[in-house]
Amino acid sequence: xxxxxxxxxxxxxxxxxxxxxxxxxxxxxxxxxxxxxxxxxxxxxxxxxxxxxxxxxxxxxxxxxxxxxxxxxxxxxxxxxxxxxxxxxxxxxxxxxxxxxxxxxxxxxxxxxxxxxxxxxxxxxxxxxxxxxxxxxxxxxxxxxxxxxxxxxxxxxxxxxxxxxxxxxxxxxxxxxxxxxxxxxxxxxxxxxxxxxxxxxxxxxxxxxxxxxxxxxxxxxxxx
Amino acid sequence: xxxxxxxxxxxxxxxxxxxxxxxxxxxxxxxxxxxxxxxxxxxxxxxxxxxxxxxxxxxxxxxxxxxxxxxxxxxxxxxxxxxxxxxxxxxxxxxxxxxxxxxxxxxxxxxxxxxxxxxxxxxxxxxxxxxxxxxxxxxxxxxxxxxxxxxxxxxxxxxxxxxxxxxxxxxxxxxxxxxxxxxxxxxxxxxxxxxxxxxxxxxxxxxxxxxxxxxxxxxxxxxxxxxxxxxxxxxxxxxxxxxxxxxxxxxxxxxxxxxxxxxxxxxxxxxxxxxxxxxxxxxxxxxxxxxxxxxxxxxxxxxxxxxxxxxxxxxxxxxxxxxxxxxxxxxxxxxxxxxxxxxxxxxxxxxxxxxxxxxxxxxxxxxxxxxxxxxxxxxxxxxxxxxxxxxxxxxxxxxxxxxxxxxxxxxxxxxxxxxxxxxxxxxxxxxxxxxxxxxxxxxxxxxxxxxxxxxxx
Numbered sequence: 188x189x190x191x192x193x194x195x196x197x198x199x200x201x202x203x204x205x206x207x208x209x210x211x212x213x214x215x216x217x218x219x220x221x222x223x224x225x226x227x228x229x230x231x232x233x234x235x236x237x238x239x240x241x242x243x244x245x246x247x248x249x250x251x252x253x254x255x256x257x258x259x260x261x262x263x264x265x266x267x268x269x270x271x272x273x274x275x276x277x278x279x280x281x282x283x284x285x286x287x288x289x290x291x292x293x294x295x296x297x298x299x300x301x302x303x304x305x306x307x308x309x310x311x312x313x314x315x316x317x318x319x320x321x322x323x324x325x326x327x328x329x330x331x332x333x334x335x336x337x338x339x340x341x342x343x344x345x346x347x348x349x350x351x352x353x354x355x356x357x358x359x360x361x362x363x364x365x366x367x368x369x370x371x372x373x374x375x376x377x378x379x380x381x382x383x384x385x386x387x388x389x390x391x392x393x394x395x396x397x398x399x400x401x402x403x404x405x406x407x408x409x410x411x
Numbered sequence: 412x413x414x415x416x417x418x419x420x421x422x423x424x425x426x427x428x429x430x431x432x433x434x435x436x437x438x439x440x441x442x443x444x445x446x447x448x449x450x451x452x453x454x455x456x457x458x459x460x461x462x463x464x465x466x467x468x469x470x471x472x473x474x475x476x477x478x479x480x481x482x483x484x485x486x487x488x489x490x491x492x493x494x495x496x497x498x499x500x501x502x503x504x505x506x507x508x509x510x511x512x513x514x515x516x517x518x519x520x521x522x523x524x525x526x527x528x529x530x531x532x533x534x535x536x537x538x539x540x541x542x543x544x545x546x547x548x549x550x551x552x553x554x555x556x557x558x559x560x561x562x563x564x565x566x567x568x569x570x571x572x573x574x575x576x577x578x579x580x581x582x583x584x585x586x587x588x589x590x591x592x593x594x595x596x597x598x599x600x601x602x603x604x605x606x607x608x609x610x611x612x613x614x615x616x617x618x619x620x621x622x623x624x625x626x627x628x629x630x631x632x633x634x635x636x637x638x639x640x641x642x643x644x645x646x647x648x649x650x651x652x653x654x655x656x657x658x659x660x661x662x663x664x665x666x667x668x669x670x671x672x673x674x675x676x677x678x679x680x681x682x683x684x685x686x687x688x689x690x691x692x693x694x695x696x697x698x699x700x701x702x703x704x705x706x707x708x709x710x711x712x713x714x715x716x717x718x719x720x721x722x723x724x725x726x727x728x729x730x731x732x733x734x735x736x737x738x739x740x741x742x743x744x745x746x747x748x749x750x751x752x753x754x755x756x757x758x759x760x761x762x763x764x765x766x767x768x769x770x771x772x773x774x775x776x777x778x779x780x781x782x783x784x785x786x787x788x789x790x791x792x793x794x795x796x797x798x799x800x801x802x803x804x805x806x807x808x809x810x811x812x813x814x815x816x817x818x819x820x821x822x823x824x825x826x827x828x829x830x831x832x833x834x835x836x837x838x839x840x841x842x843x844x845x846x847x848x849x850x851x852x853x854x855x856x857x858x859x860x861x862x863x864x865x866x867x868x
Contacts, residue, residue, distance in 0.1 A: 203670030289666035
């Protein structure tokens with residue numbers, strides 16, 4: 188069970204999703220505008236935000252950016268099917284995952300649970316790679332001794348890659364392991380998350396040391 | 412066309428020259444012949460009354476001398492000859508004179524020269540007016556060499572005239588051809604451009620002849636076709652936009668329906684049987700509606716040209732296998748693939764195509780359903796076949812039409828009626844193609860063709 192903030196402007200869709208997600212065992216609070224959602228976020232921080240991109244007032248992309256600026260709470264966005272503009276915009280704004288509308292509550296619930304599971308990786312002690320220190324039990328990361336705040340998705344991506352340094356993971360493998368998506372998962376999720384992770388841990392994200400690209404295959408950790 | 416024009420002119424000039432030379436020489440020959448014949452007839456008529464009858468050698472000689480040189484006069488066994496040319500008198504002429512009992516002429520060529528032979532019997536006029544042949548025949552031979560020379564000079568002058576006139580004629584022909592053919596050619600080019608789809612093509616009418624009228628008519632026709640086409644395109648675009656708008660509008664209520672029907676479906680335990688069945692139907696139909704709307708939106712995206720490829724390096728065999736596995740079809744489909752076909756394509760769109768083809772084969776065909784993937788130098792092929800009755804010939808051309816359903820009784824299939832249309836659009840988006848046919852041994856066969864590089868398509 189998770190505390191979920193649902194930001195959706197259409198009253199019936201909002202109520203319908205609230206009913207359905209509640210039935211899946213979640214505690215669902217709702218907001219009908221971005222502004223109201225951001226206020227809610229501060230008064231009672233949820234475990235996860237479900238965000239409709241089409242909102243009156245400040246739109247979903249802007250809401251997502253402000254959520255990201257303020258906290259590491261996971262965001263799942265609701266988007267029109269494969270609408271590239273929406274998906275790309277949402278991912279760049281920092282969303283962790285997206286679900287296509289009309290969203291099936293079962294699918295949405297599965298995504299919610301997968302995102303929340305990302306914070307609970309198998310602990311195997313502390314990994315130190317040069318200046319980067321990954322504590323797999325406390326689930327903290329520090330660079331040059333300074334703590335780095337990662338979203339659950341970024342953390343799980345880093346944990347997955349650093350578990351086997353030098354091993355190449357394809358985007359599909361990462362989608363299955365980190366996002367728990369099926370074989371048709373959207374590889375842009377991986378690329379976007381890698382970019383955000385690099386921005387946080389790499390000295391020069393254009394020439395990454397820790398999360399390296401293997402052209403035509405995927406990503407690998409190191410060699411450091 | 413121009414060549415024909417010039418050819419006709421040249422031939423015309425040559426024919427005119429030839430025929431005028433020809434008619435002039437014929438007239439000359441005829442006149443000369445008439446003159447010679449009249450002379451001979453006149454001389455004979457003048458000498459004949461002095462003839463004694465039956466004639467002796469002297470009177471024959473007298474007659475011959477009166478007629479002139481190169482003359483032969485015969486009577487039974489007697490003959491009077493002058494000049495060597497009389498040898499030219501032919502048997503045919505003699506026979507003709509005897510048989511017809513009148514003046515006969517013949518033209519012959521001997522030792523390279525033309526000659527005129529004239530033969531005539533001398534007639535005796537009885538007191539009762541009846542004329543009978545006297546048995547005296549006169550034959551004259553006259554040289555036509557002079558006439559021939561005149562004819563030659565006429566022919567020569569005709570040839571010279573023609574040769575001088577010909578360039579002028581050709582020039583005139585070219586000018587005439589140009590002024591007639593150029594507008595025709597322009598009109599033809601305009602018609603071609605119109606046929607090729609350039610509805611802006613027009614040719615300006617010039618002058619006031621039939622050609623100008625035709626040009627105006629063609630311009631009017633093009634104008635009206637253009638107007639109709641524009642109206643049709645506008646209506647089509649409006650219809651498509653309407654379909655897209657409706658689909659998008661449907662998405663919001665469907666979001667609510669999808670959410671709440673699932674709640675309903677999980678709460679059927681305590682329900683009455685009819686309520687439970689109703690809830691179940693609501694769930695099923697909502698999913699159907701969702702799929703239909705999604706397909707409509709997908710189609711409208713193709714129509715609007717906003718569908719985009721998300722290219723990734725994909726192992727085709729793996730992709731097809733994943734598609735089957737995700738839908739629980741692995742056991743029901745014979746999959747034969749060539750290993751290591753690495754292609755840049757849109758995974759989701761390939762999945763849509765393969766799922767559609769295999770789904771159709773499983774639903775409408777008979778097992779075994781086969782999926783076969785292979786590659787050659789230019790492209791990658793994925794073939795899906797089934798062992799059913801195949802597609803009826805009248806259905807075959809329509810299988811990719813939107814909402815086309817072969818069997819009206821089978822309207823309750825789970826598909827939206829857009830599946831194959833979307834599959835085809837997806838294939839084309841990759842620069843490939845999708846075709847339907849019947850396999851040799853019966854059964855439907857769908858072939859997906861994808862080029863190695865979509866951008867090359």
